[in-house]
């Protein structure tokens with residue numbers, strides 16, 4: 001069967017964004033310069049790309065002004081390029097006179113439009129910021145070493161206390177680009193970090209994730225690194241996987257997903273999961289559920305109430321599930337099941353499905369209760385949050401590494417399942433030992449039902465492209481993260497399916 005909703009992933013392509021150390025980044029910059037790209041051209045690409053990402057971040061939010069914090073190194077130089085290209089009223093607070101800058105940063109200062117206000121400041125106070133400011137952090141990047149000097153402490157503390165959203169350039173100032181530690185106990189707390197060339201290790205370690213917020217990557221044309229500390233998933237990776245469906249496709253070709261979800265206690269989970277799957281592009285979604293949900297069901301959903309003795313999946317549900325599995329390219333199970341004894345038999349029956357099987361929530365708790373029943377080989381995707389992961393680890397004798405990547409890899413290897421370990425920078429680990437960190441998302445996703453939506457999105461992608469569970473899990477996690485980012489204050493899980501569809505459309509060529 002040919003699937004049109006996603007392109008065939010090329011596991012060998014060099015696109016996967018390699019996470020690198022600072023010395024590797026410096027080497028790549030030098031190689032680019034040696035190959036004939038002037039250093040200032042790299043800075044221009046970085047600053048223009050950052051301005052583009054910051055404009056996208058600011059869209060729909062009413063910022064009256066951008067305050068650009070500019071240090072004296074090249075990170076400050078990037079900030080000057082951003083100031084010139086942002087398209088918002090800008091004030092620059094500089095740590096030193098611009099005519100004392102050196103190298104590429106001096107070139108950026110030379111090209112700064114004269115109408116941009118520049119103030120050279122010693123200290124900052126709360127009065128230097130307005131309520132509707134957007135702060136751009138160009139104080140310190142990869143050149144930061146040692147203890148923060150007192151003036152920088154004051155600037156970082158004041159910016160953080162201002163309550164204004166902060167967009168950091170390359171790294172949040174104060175974060176060590178290799179270790180991710182805020183070595184002086186203080187770092188910029190950004191909502192967005194736009195990093196240049198390749199993502200740096202420190203963005204994903206220790207204090208890095210909390211300081212950097214959502215991540216964006218700007219391609220500045222440095223060569224591909226030979227060494228890497230891992231992979232991160234960005235928009236360019238999603239674009240590579242997503243293609244418009246062919247004009248002459250039809251619903252069966254776009255993937256048929258069976259969702260086994262819900263119970264008398266949690267019927268809404270089944271609706272969230274199903275709506276997300278439909279919006280994520282599955283051709284047909286069939287919901288098997290023990291109890292008809294209270295929440296409104298999409299008209300496009302095929303619903304079948306399965307037999308049960310007690311309002312949640314049990315062995316009486318199995319004949320209906322077995323019949324529906326035969327009409328499906330993928331199965332997603334577990335959302336809203338609630339814990340009951342009968343679910344173990346159901347999990348065993350579902351594991352006989354030959355295609356990709358996504359297991360979430362109480363399906364994972366069921367597996368943890370009776371690990372001896374675990375049968376799956378190959379195409380399983382599990383989506384545990386940390387609590388579920390802990391229960392699985394205890395049941396299956398998996399070491400609970402503090403490092404989330406190692407933990408996810410250990411679970412993936414033991415259960416022979418692509419493991420989506422949810423959290424900031426969700427880890428997606430493959431039994432083969434490959435792994436990737438997600439870069440989209442925000443705190444708004446920490447809300448009831450968010451996981452049910454994620455299960456539906458990944459389920460739909462698996463139904464459309466069943467041969468590539470690792471790629472589809474990464475893509476689903478990324479789209480779910482973008483959906484959360486688009487949401488305004490008060491976002492609830494019910495809003496996420498539509499936002500995920502919009503995010504997917506933006507990335508589809």
Ligand SMILES: NC(=O)C1=CN([C@@H]2O[C@H](COP(=O)(O)OP(=O)(O)OC[C@H]3O[C@@H](n4cnc5c(N)ncnc54)[C@H](OP(=O)(O)O)[C@@H]3O)[C@@H](O)[C@H]2O)[C@@H](O)CC1
Pocket residue numbers: 029039042043044046071072073074075076078139140141142143144145146147148149152169170171196220
């Ligand atoms: N190279 C390229 O091709 C490209 C590089 N790019 C960009 O350059 C960035 C790296 O630039 P970089 O190497 O100039 O270092 P940077 O992060 O600006 O920091 C240096 C400044 O920090 C200061 N400082 C240091 N420690 C400190 C402390 N403890 N406490 C306080 N201050 C401290 C130090 O002060 P100084 O010692 O001069 O007094 C100096 O002023 C990189 O992250 C990316 O954004 C992009 O444009 C793409 C092309």
Ligand SMILES: [K+]
Pocket residue numbers: 075137138139140141168169170171172173
């Ligand atoms: K910075």
